[in-house]
Amino acid sequence: MSNTSRRTFLSGVAGLSIAGLLPGSTGAWAQGNLGAIKVATWGGSWRDSLDKQVGEPIRKAGGTVEYVVDTPQGNLAKLVAARGRSAPFDTMESGLELVQLMAADRFIQDLDYEKLPNAKLLPDFARAKNYVMTLGSMDGIVYNHEKFKEAGLDAPKTYSDLAHPKLQGKVAFPDVNHTQHWNAVAGLAYEAGASEADLTKAIPLINKIKPAYFFSSSTDIATKMSSGEIWAAPWHAGFVIRLRRSNVPLSISYPQFGTKRGSLWPVLHHVVRGTENEALAHRFLDTYLEPQVQLSHAKATGVLPVNRSAIQELGKDPETNGVLLLSDAELDNLFVIDFSKVNLAQWRSAWDRDIVRG
Amino acid sequence: MSSVSLECLVKSYGPTEVVKGINLHIEEGELIVFLGPSGCGKTTTLRMIAGFIDPTSGAIRIGGEPVVRKPPRARNLGMVFQDYALFPNMSVADNVGFGLVERGKSRDVVHKRVEQMLRLIHMEALGNRYPIELSGGQQQRVALARALAYEPRVLLMDEPLGALDQKLREEMQREFARIQRDVGITTIFVTHDQQEAMALADRIIVMNGGVIEQAGRPEELYDRPDTLFIADFIGRSNRFEGKVVRKVSDLVSVRLSGGEVITGQSRSVLSVGDPAACVVRPESLAVGATPQEGTNAISAQVLRRSFFGSGINTILRYGENLEVILQTPKGADLNLQEGNMADVRFRPEDTFCFPLPKAGR
Amino acid sequence: MRIRRAYDGALALALAVSVVLFIVPQLFFVRQSFFESLAMGMMGDQLSFANYATILSDGFYIAVFVRTIVLSAIAALVALFIAYPTAYWLARLNSPVLRWLIILLLVSSFVSIVVKVLGLSMLLGSQGPFATFLRFVTLGWWSGSLLHNELAVAIGLVQYSLPLLIMLLFGVVQTIPKSLEDAALVHGASDWSLLRRILLPLSLNGIVTAGLIAFNMNMGAFTSAVLLGGGNVLTVPVVIQRKIVLEVDYPVASALSVLLTTAVIVINLLLVALRRGGPVGAGQGRQAA
Numbered sequence A: 001m002s003n004t005s006r007r008t009f010l011s012g013v014a015g016l017s018i019a020g021l022l023p024g025s026t027g028a029w030a031q032g033n034l035g036a037i038k039v040a041t042w043g044g045s046w047r048d049s050l051d052k053q054v055g056e057p058i059r060k061a062g063g064t065v066e067y068v069v070d071t072p073q074g075n076l077a078k079l080v081a082a083r084g085r086s087a088p089f090d091t092m093e094s095g096l097e098l099v100q101l102m103a104a105d106r107f108i109q110d111l112d113y114e115k116l117p118n119a120k121l122l123p124d125f126a127r128a129k130n131y132v133m134t135l136g137s138m139d140g141i142v143y144n145h146e147k148f149k150e151a152g153l154d155a156p157k158t159y160s161d162l163a164h165p166k167l168q169g170k171v172a173f174p175d176v177n178h179t180q181h182w183n184a185v186a187g188l189a190y191e192a193g194a195s196e197a198d199l200t201k202a203i204p205l206i207n208k209i210k211p212a213y214f215f216s217s218s219t220d221i222a223t224k225m226s227s228g229e230i231w232a233a234p235w236h237a238g239f240v241i242r243l244r245r246s247n248v249p250l251s252i253s254y255p256q257f258g259t260k261r262g263s264l265w266p267v268l269h270h271v272v273r274g275t276e277n278e279a280l281a282h283r284f285l286d287t288y289l290e291p292q293v294q295l296s297h298a299k300a301t302g303v304l305p306v307n308r309s310a311i312q313e314l315g316k317d318p319e320t321n322g323v324l325l326l327s328d329a330e331l332d333n334l335f336v337i338d339f340s341k342v343n344l345a346q347w348r349s350a351w352d353r354d355i356v357r358g
Numbered sequence B: 001m002s003s004v005s006l007e008c009l010v011k012s013y014g015p016t017e018v019v020k021g022i023n024l025h026i027e028e029g030e031l032i033v034f035l036g037p038s039g040c041g042k043t044t045t046l047r048m049i050a051g052f053i054d055p056t057s058g059a060i061r062i063g064g065e066p067v068v069r070k071p072p073r074a075r076n077l078g079m080v081f082q083d084y085a086l087f088p089n090m091s092v093a094d095n096v097g098f099g100l101v102e103r104g105k106s107r108d109v110v111h112k113r114v115e116q117m118l119r120l121i122h123m124e125a126l127g128n129r130y131p132i133e134l135s136g137g138q139q140q141r142v143a144l145a146r147a148l149a150y151e152p153r154v155l156l157m158d159e160p161l162g163a164l165d166q167k168l169r170e171e172m173q174r175e176f177a178r179i180q181r182d183v184g185i186t187t188i189f190v191t192h193d194q195q196e197a198m199a200l201a202d203r204i205i206v207m208n209g210g211v212i213e214q215a216g217r218p219e220e221l222y223d224r225p226d227t228l229f230i231a232d233f234i235g236r237s238n239r240f241e242g243k244v245v246r247k248v249s250d251l252v253s254v255r256l257s258g259g260e261v262i263t264g265q266s267r268s269v270l271s272v273g274d275p276a277a278c279v280v281r282p283e284s285l286a287v288g289a290t291p292q293e294g295t296n297a298i299s300a301q302v303l304r305r306s307f308f309g310s311g312i313n314t315i316l317r318y319g320e321n322l323e324v325i326l327q328t329p330k331g332a333d334l335n336l337q338e339g340n341m342a343d344v345r346f347r348p349e350d351t352f353c354f355p356l357p358k359a360g361r
Numbered sequence C: 001m002r003i004r005r006a007y008d009g010a011l012a013l014a015l016a017v018s019v020v021l022f023i024v025p026q027l028f029f030v031r032q033s034f035f036e037s038l039a040m041g042m043m044g045d046q047l048s049f050a051n052y053a054t055i056l057s058d059g060f061y062i063a064v065f066v067r068t069i070v071l072s073a074i075a076a077l078v079a080l081f082i083a084y085p086t087a088y089w090l091a092r093l094n095s096p097v098l099r100w101l102i103i104l105l106l107v108s109s110f111v112s113i114v115v116k117v118l119g120l121s122m123l124l125g126s127q128g129p130f131a132t133f134l135r136f137v138t139l140g141w142w143s144g145s146l147l148h149n150e151l152a153v154a155i156g157l158v159q160y161s162l163p164l165l166i167m168l169l170f171g172v173v174q175t176i177p178k179s180l181e182d183a184a185l186v187h188g189a190s191d192w193s194l195l196r197r198i199l200l201p202l203s204l205n206g207i208v209t210a211g212l213i214a215f216n217m218n219m220g221a222f223t224s225a226v227l228l229g230g231g232n233v234l235t236v237p238v239v240i241q242r243k244i245v246l247e248v249d250y251p252v253a254s255a256l257s258v259l260l261t262t263a264v265i266v267i268n269l270l271l272v273a274l275r276r277g278g279p280v281g282a283g284q285g286r287q288a289a
């Protein structure tokens, strides 16, 4: 308690002194001091874009935003570690695999939709009691089409295609602590004739692919994709768009999940229970949901906005052409994992023990 | 046991020559002492013989065999270091046996020989001790035994007694002379202590600035110095400087600052008008009433007298500030009063004159 | 006498600080490891050995421990093999360059592990020089990467501990007078017996100490295992981290870390004991005095 109030107090003082120092910055003061929040999110280009699209307007309005950068699991661990003390951040991005855990333990608070006018523009499924779906990554197989062509390989159609002998040592797979892990193993489970209800069916297929390694960070796999060290990996479309900007010849293909094709991994946003600045936390989230912000952030990072009008705008962006599935029919046919069916403990144990490594 | 020859031996570090062409032949069984001031190249020369340093040019022969570019282990030499360099992880016996073991000798042979060596250095009972448990003198003897155990061709010693106090040093000198005589090994001994050199050497090689100034038996160096450096460096001497006024074959006469003319021997090139220095040993000076024909004489003031055990030193002042030392046996009563003037006399045979570098050079 | 007492007081204070900084957090871990894990970082209130039983009866954890110990030991040995000759060379280098080399070494030991690992992953990757060379000599038959396996992790561990080891051993070799080497050589020793009979016995204590330090560092190494192992090399610290971050299971993570610390202490004590009972070395010779 006292920690947070001291932090708020100190940043207020810092704001004061900076306001006094910088000419022309008095405007921010005039608009009122909104205080400070910390936002837990992923790092790298994602954080940079988020700060530019959402952090910047908040700062202009007189607030202070800082970031705690980690995977959602990592950030959850911080939340757990701080149990009983003041929360280490005020809002948090997460994924489906964490919501039940977090809600059950009441680490996150119910959202006050009165303070989220932009949420009204979202489809119903995006608004939940204690999270709002801001964006979603489109997960599939990201591959280097030039390397594939040189090796005489066709574009992969299924995750199992990655077991091709010519791809030995060239395939990476998202590790269990990586966000794109879940759609990849679910896809393989479907290819093995099962579903997310029995992910262990995916294990033999993963062992057949025998990935060169298991990545825990997108920055890492991005480096290896760019250098040509890795040719293909289950990942998400955003990086195809981002890496094409630096001329890495990447494409994405979307395998079938039973009758569905392609997969969505929703990005969820929570307000952390015990935040000292609920108002700014909601304001941050609402700014995040503004159609224009949704569009810009989605364009920058290559993900799917939840706001339909933003999706339509995004379709006009040539960068998304052939990378994202944006027609209404395609969107309706995306696979979204039902995490309530996943036996998490069983899967983690199997992942540690039954995957052939090295 | 072998002879050692150094032929035009040169060592340079970059542009600086530290050993500048040494020629020397050492006979089998000879005990040679390299003597000279610090930095004159003694250690460098010794380490070239040992094989730790490659000469820049020149040859080294041991027993007639050229050894340059052979590694130390192939030269079959013994060496004693100033810090003894005993192996702290080995017992005295193992230290002494080290060279034998390295030569692949059987355990029995090593054992017998080590016992023999320990007897030689009178340390039979201490074979199981470790070096750290020995006194400096004992460590020194172990180092000597280690170097001799495998019967090397030549024994090299670089200031082996440098770390000992004066009394122990003299004791070790005697001990070492005994052992060297017993073993009869060709030995090169480096020191900058001339007492030690005099006490031990068959022949002293005086080095200076990377060259041999003079090589000879100790009394030769003392009685017939070749250069002013040797005369200054070996023993004590009084030094009178002046200008040459006359030269007749080997005899030159030099006029001193006080006007006196003294005569001495000179084997160097000296001509009339050259600056010269004449040196006389303190024991060659006398104070006497009766002037003799052809004797040098100067008049000096008695400053003080000091007793040194076997004799008496009398310090006198000649001219403005030149101190002259006169050494007499204890019994001789010179009847000198401090402050009085005295006539100091010395013979031309005991006076050696050398050219002085001209002023300004 | 009073000075002496003040000095003792200062020592006791230092000891107390060490205890607080080192032992107390460990005790916290130890305590935590005896409680049952409920979800989300909560713990039961019954003391039990259940966590230890789970770990020790599970082949997976045993394999992780064995892998960690073997990897750490091999990396420490390899590091010693590289560090000792280097340290020897530096210690005998009679040149003004030496100072710069030492500074370089110091600087490199302060470079963040992440940066070092990044450099290594470029070096070992399929686009790096080694893989390119192997591809070339095998005429393209081999076209993999040297990353993401135990070898890469071992190389990372070696790289990380190397500067420290070199500096430690540099100090060790420096205490061996050069004249001992000269003496050995002039008395007929070959290079090999110089090493075996003089240098190694005289550096043995230092080598064991340095090796143990490297081993202990390796046992706790996380970054190299994660980044160079690429999810293929599960060591104890990696598993602990996953227990905490993925499963928020503090009790099992604590039990794992208690076991890791115990393994490290036991192995250190064993080696020290072995050393005591071993052949007489320089240390013993000196101690006898």
Ligand SMILES: Nc1ncnc2c1ncn2[C@@H]1O[C@H](COP(=O)(O)OP(=O)(O)OP(=O)(O)O)[C@@H](O)[C@H]1O
Binding pocket: B013, B018, B036, B037, B038, B039, B040, B041, B042, B043, B044, B045, B192
């Ligand atoms: N490795 C080296 N590099 C450059 N100069 C050196 C080297 N070793 C010795 N010298 C120089 O060579 C000269 C002779 O050195 P050396 O050690 O032979 O002298 P020394 O006669 O043994 O002197 P001391 O009586 O002090 O032991 C010295 O001026 C020394 O500075």
Ligand SMILES: [Mg+2]
Binding pocket: B042, B043, B044, B158
């Ligand atoms: Mg010397």
